[in-house]
Amino acid sequence: MLMQSTNQTLIADYLMAVRDATRSLPTGKRETIIGDLEAHIEQALSIDAGEAEIRTLLDRLGSPEAIAAEAGANDAPITSKKGPSRVREIFGLIGLSAGSLFIPIIGWIVGVVLIWQSPVWSKLQKITAALVWPGGWFAMLYLPLVSLRSSISVDTAVLNPGVRVLLVILFIAAPLVVLAWLIRTLVRADSN
Amino acid sequence: MPHMTKYQGPGLTELRRGVVEYCVMSMLSKEEMYGFQLVETLASHDGLVTSEGTMYPLLGRLHDAGLVNTNWRQEGSNRPRKYYSLTSAGRAALESFRNDWARFRDTVDKVLSISGE
Numbered sequence: 001m002l003m004q005s006t007n008q009t010l011i012a013d014y015l016m017a018v019r020d021a022t023r024s025l026p027t028g029k030r031e032t033i034i035g036d037l038e039a040h041i042e043q044a045l046s047i048d049a050g051e052a053e054i055r056t057l058l059d060r061l062g063s064p065e066a067i068a069a070e071a072g073a074n075d076a077p078i079t080s081k082k083g084p085s086r087v088r089e090i091f092g093l094i095g096l097s098a099g100s101l102f103i104p105i106i107g108w109i110v111g112v113v114l115i116w117q118s119p120v121w122s123k124l125q126k127i128t129a130a131l132v133w134p135g136g137w138f139a140m141l142y143l144p145l146v147s148l149r150s151s152i153s154v155d156t157a158v159l160n161p162g163v164r165v166l167l168v169i170l171f172i173a174a175p176l177v178v179l180a181w182l183i184r185t186l187v188r189a190d191s192n
Numbered sequence: 193m194p195h196m197t198k199y200q201g202p203g204l205t206e207l208r209r210g211v212v213e214y215c216v217m218s219m220l221s222k223e224e225m226y227g228f229q230l231v232e233t234l235a236s237h238d239g240l241v242t243s244e245g246t247m248y249p250l251l252g253r254l255h256d257a258g259l260v261n262t263n264w265r266q267e268g269s270n271r272p273r274k275y276y277s278l279t280s281a282g283r284a285a286l287e288s289f290r291n292d293w294a295r296f297r298d299t300v301d302k303v304l305s306i307s308g309e
Contacts, residue, residue, distance in 0.1 A: 018245075029252060036227055036248035039273070043228040060235070062243020070209075071249035 007054050011041055014058050021068035033071055037061065089118050089186050096129060097179055115182070120189050125182060132178045205242075212240060213250055214293070217278055217286045220260060226273040227251065251276060259285055 015034055022030045044057050061067070068074065095111020103110075112130045115121060121129070212234070219225060219233060231247045234240055241247060254260045259282035266272040278286070 032252055033248050036251070036274070037245060039271070040228050040231065040244075040248070042271075044232075060243075061245035064245075066243045067245040067249060070243075070246040071252070 007049065007051055010051070010054050010058065014061070014064070017064040018067055021064040022071055022073045024073050025068075025071055029071065033067065037067075086186065086190065088114050089120055092118060093179060093182060093186075097175060120186055121182060122185075125185065128178055129182060132174050208240070208242070211293075212247075213254060214286060214289045215240060216247070216250065216254065217259060217282050217289075220276055220278040221283060221286060224275045224277045226265075226275050228273075230276060254282070258282075 015037060018037060019030065019034060022033060025033075040061070041057065045053065049057075092111050092114030095107050095109075095114060097111070099107030099111050101107070115129050116126050215234060215237075216230065219230060225233070227248065230251075231241070231244050234247065235244055251260065255262055255276075259279055261277050261279050262274050263277070264272045265275050
């Protein structure tokens with residue numbers, strides 16, 4: 001009788017160790033493995049199995065750590081698999097682009113600060129984002145004023161329609177290109 | 193005198209890990225098997241399985257990948273048993289591995305024999 005309970009303890013201890021080693025797995029997956037092992041043990045043992053037979057069987061099943069490793073329990077835990085939250089980066093990009101239009105100056109400053117705090121982008125990208133032209137999209141609000149004023153005060157030959165179109169394209173395209181560049185880096189950082 | 197230690201890289205352990213799942217699928221391609229039966233059959237082949245218990249998470253992985261199906265069946269007075277069978281995706285994966293493996297094995301044999309003799 002005492003023998004019987006020792007044998008039961010050996011098995012229970014083993015299953016408990018597997019349960020412990022696989023605790024980072026989703027419950028369903030973990031219970032399936034435990035159930036499979038229980039069924040295996042039950043089918044493998046003869047009715048009058050002694051301690052030696054049980055020890056041999058458990059030895060053949062292998063270490064709980066090996067089973068857990070095969071089940072992927074040592075892989076990165078679920079929380080870090082989801083990757084870091086990108087709230088800062090997303091608000092940074094919004095601030096730099098749309099934010100600078102809707103909340104002039106402040107929106108742009110917030111965007112630049114957030115982008116500079118992020119570890120995702122390189123120094124070069126941060127500098128470019130801040131300097132693409134002073135004020136980011138905010139400066140677009142100035143654009144009509146600038147071109148209007150310059151067409152009055154400056155020699156109009158300098159700002160012929162072709163040059164003005166080019167300037168407008170440059171002013172709109174430059175922040176878009178920089179924005180796309182930053183977004184691409186962000187997406188790549190998260191897909192790795 | 194240089195200090196000699198036997199190199200023990202991941203070698204065979206890693207190789208076994210990668211290959212054994214196809215051995216599982218190959219056995220299931222012939223007949224449905226329940227877990228214990230499958231594991232015992234695999235273990236009867238020398239050097240294929242080191243820890244029998246790892247076969248269950250492996251089977252779970254194959255199931256999640258849609259390569260094997262499971263269904264519970266009861267025979268006589270026994271407890272219901274979980275039977276594994278190969279899906280068509282499993283058959284395709286096995287077939288593709290058979291070709292890859294044959295080429296890989298031949299190449300490794302060839303390379304090893306160049307320096308071995």
